[in-house]
Structure formats: C-alpha cells, structure tokens
Amino acid sequence: MEAGVITLINVFTFILLTGQAVTGLKDVRVTVPIAVTRGDNARLRCHFDLEGDQLYSVKWYFGPREFYRYTPREKPAIKMFPVMMNKALDIDTSSSNETQVTLKNVSTPFSGRYSCEVSADAPSFHTALVSGEMTVVVVPQSRPVLMGVKPRYRIGDTLRANCTSPGSRPAANLTWVLNDDPVDTRFVRQYRGMQQTDLETSTTTLEMPLMVRHFTKKGRMKVRCAASIHNIYWQTTEKSAEEERPRGLVNDVVQSVHYRPDDFEEGDVYGDDEIDPTSSSFGSYGKSGVPRTLHGKTLLIGVATLLGVSRRPLMAD
Ligand SMILES: *[C@@H]1O[C@H](CO)[C@@H](O)[C@H](O)[C@H]1NC(C)=O
Ligand SMILES: *[C@@H]1O[C@H](CO)[C@@H](O)[C@H](O)[C@H]1NC(C)=O
Numbered sequence: 216m217e218a219g220v221i222t223l224i225n226v227f228t229f230i231l232l233t234g235q236a237v238t239g240l241k242d243v244r245v246t247v248p249i250a251v252t253r254g255d256n257a258r259l260r261c262h263f264d265l266e267g268d269q270l271y272s273v274k275w276y277f278g279p280r281e282f283y284r285y286t287p288r289e290k291p292a293i294k295m296f297p298v299m300m301n302k303a304l305d306i307d308t309s310s311s312n313e314t315q316v317t318l319k320n321v322s323t324p325f326s327g328r329y330s331c332e333v334s335a336d337a338p339s340f341h342t343a344l345v346s347g348e349m350t351v352v353v354v355p356q357s358r359p360v361l362m363g364v365k366p367r368y369r370i371g372d373t374l375r376a377n378c379t380s381p382g383s384r385p386a387a388n389l390t391w392v393l394n395d396d397p398v399d400t401r402f403v404r405q406y407r408g409m410q411q412t413d414l415e416t417s418t419t420t421l422e423m424p425l426m427v428r429h430f431t432k433k434g435r436m437k438v439r440c441a442a443s444i445h446n447i448y449w450q451t452t453e454k455s456a457e458e459e460r461p462r463g464l465v466n467d468v469v470q471s472v473h474y475r476p477d478d479f480e481e482g483d484v485y486g487d488d489e490i491d492p493t494s495s496s497f498g499s500y501g502k503s504g505v506p507r508t509l510h511g512k513t514l515l516i517g518v519a520t521l522l523g524v525s526r527r528p529l530m531a532d
C-alpha cells in the first residue's frame with residue numbers, strides 16, 4: 216500500500232510539472248550480442264521507459280518460444296520455460312532481472328532470434344516487442360594454414376598460395392594482405408567445405424603476378440592470411456619472401472670502386488640489401504641522415520642506381 220501511494224504522488228507531480236498526461240511505454244530497445252563463443256555467457260538486455268507506468272511483465276523469446284518471464288507482482292518474479300525437446304537454455308538467475316537475462320554456457324542450437332516483450336500494467340497496458348540475432352560461434356582449433364609461398368620470387372613471377380582455416384561454425388572469412396595492403400579480390404578465390412560433424416572449413420587461393428610495388432624497397436614481401444569470424448575471432452598467419460635480383464653485377468661494382476675506409480661510418484653495410492635501387496636519395500646512407508658528398512661513395516651509389524633502374528625497364532604498374 217505504502218509503495219502504491221508514493222507512486223501515485225510521483226505520477227501526480229509528473230503531470231503537474233509537464234502539464235500532460237503520462238503516455239506509457241516507450242523507447243523499447245534490445246541489446247543482443249551479434250556473436251558469442253560456444254561455452255561463454257551471453258547477456259541480453261532489454262531497455263524500456265515506462266514513463267511512470269507500472270511494469271506488468273518482461274518476456275524473452277527464442278524464435279517463437281518464450282523462455283523467460285519476469286513478473287514483479289508474482290512470486291517468484293522469474294519463471295523459466297524449456298524451448299526445445301531436449302535442450303534448455305541455461306539461465307543465470309542471479310544476474311537476470313527485469314532489464315536483462317544472462318545465458319550460461321551457450322551452445323550452437325541457440326543461434327537465432329531473441330525477442331523481448333515488455334508489457335505495462337494498468338492503465339495503459341501498452342506492449343512492445345523488439346528482437347535481435349545472436350550467433351553462437353565454434354572457433355577454429357588452430358590459426359589459418361598458409362601454404363605455397365616460396366622464399367624467392369622475381370618480378371613477373373606469379374605468387375601462388377593457399378590458406379585454409381580449419382573447421383569452425385560459421386565458416387571463417389579469409390582475407391589476404393600483402394605488406395599491409397589488402398590484396399585485390401580479382402586474384403583471389405574462395406572455397407567452403409564441410410568437415411566431420413557440422414563444422415565448415417574455409418579455403419582461399421591467391422594467384423597474382425608480382426610487380427615492383429609488391430616488394431618493399433629492401434626487396435621483401437610479407438604475405439599474410441587473416442581468418443575472422445564476426446567480432447570475436449581474428450587470427451593471422453604470415454610468410455615472408457624476397458625479391459630475387461641479379462646480384463652479380465652490383466657486387467662487382469662494389470668491389471671495383473675505390474674508396475677510403477674512413478669515409479664510412481661503422482655499421483654501414485654495403486651488401487645488396489642496403490642499396491635501394493628505386494630511391495635516388497643518398498641521405499639514407501649516412502646515420503645522421505645528412506647526404507654526404509664523398510666521391511667514391513657517390514659514384515658507387517650512382518652506378519648502383521643506374522643499374523637498378525635499368526634492370527627494371529618499363530614495368531607497367
Ligand atoms: C539488473 O541486474 C543488473 C546486473 O546484476 C544490474 O546492473 C541492474 O541494475 C539490474 N536492474 C534492475 C532494474 O534491477
Ligand atoms: C556446457 O554445455 C555442454 C553442452 O552444450 C555440456 O556438455 C557442458 O558440460 C556444459 N558445461 C558447463 C560448465 O556447464
């Protein structure tokens with residue numbers, strides 16, 4: 216009785232302040248996770264504004280079946296119902312109430328549509344139903360398996376590789392990344408396959424002609440395959456390759472150039488790797504970053520640059 220009187224006064228105050236009658240239930244929204252890993256808990260939320268009305272009930276449905284009912288006037292307030300012949304949703308009643316229901320240890324048959332129905336008590340008796348989809352995910356047992364990447368390629372070679380994500384549910388999405396850039400999908404094919412039980416494997420193949428831009432300035436290439444499932448699973452596997460260059464010429468030039476040893480800073484390396492044939496900046500050779508005007512070195516780099524440019528004639532990129 217006490218509580219009812221207080222509520223009546225509140226409603227009366229509300230009408231006085233706003234100058235209009237209470238209109239009942241509004242802003243009914245549901246928050247259902249898009250994906251949950253099998254075995255985890257899932258918290259489903261139902262938001263609503265009764266605008267001063269009393270709550271009559273909150274009901275939750277999986278598909279067309281009611282599995283949870285919260286009725287504040289009844290004892291107990293929470294009631295649960297089985298939704299399938301041999302499977303019941305495992306509800307954590309200690310963290311379930313009028314605005315949320317927590318499912319424990321979710322399993323794959325419980326992927327689907329979850330709806331919340333809110334009903335206001337007298338005088339409005341308003342009712343609203345809102346829904347969301349949830350997928351229970353079985354993540355792959357291991358990261359994607361990347362095969363076929365060779366240690367060395369020449370410009371013009373075809374990069375052929377494949378990548379398989381072992382059984383999952385649903386099938387993982389696979390994407391290719393080359394040196395941090397996504398690969399153009401016209402070089403990619405996707406396949407799906409069933410594995411024992413009810414898990415699906417995903418395979419993707421990559422077949423792409425290699426161009427200068429596919430290698431870093433140091434002639435390296437990183438091939439990465441990423442497997443993802445909604446927002447809950449993300450794993451990558453990476454392989455490195457390098458550009459096969461005709462080394463002989465550059466090394467011959469290095470040896471034939473005359474220079475004074477003290478022109479060079481300790482730690483400088485004069486192998487093929489440190490000569491950047493695509494760059495005309497000499498500054499990168501000095502640790503300070505300031506271009507130096509050493510005769511022998513400038514000549515060396517100049518020759519190397521010419522060689523570098525001339526052995527990549529007219530690459531249509
Ligand atoms: C429902 O339970 C959650 C978590 O236990 C809590 O944060 C929330 O305030 C509760 N809501 C109501 C209306 O009791
Ligand atoms: C979770 O559910 C599976 C069946 O779906 C059951 O085999 C397992 O024992 C359950 N685990 C817990 C901790 O309840």
Ligand SMILES: *[C@@H]1O[C@H](CO)[C@@H](O)[C@H](O)[C@H]1NC(C)=O
Pocket residue numbers: 362363376377418420
């Ligand atoms: C993937 O590549 C490896 C190595 O090139 C090859 O042996 C295998 O058959 C390929 N698998 C698929 C599914 O294309």
Ligand SMILES: *[C@@H]1O[C@H](CO)[C@@H](O)[C@H](O)[C@H]1NC(C)=O
Pocket residue numbers: 385386387388443444445446
């Ligand atoms: C795969 O990607 C598509 C397109 O982005 C997306 O709609 C789908 O939900 C993704 N599937 C999974 C299992 O993540």
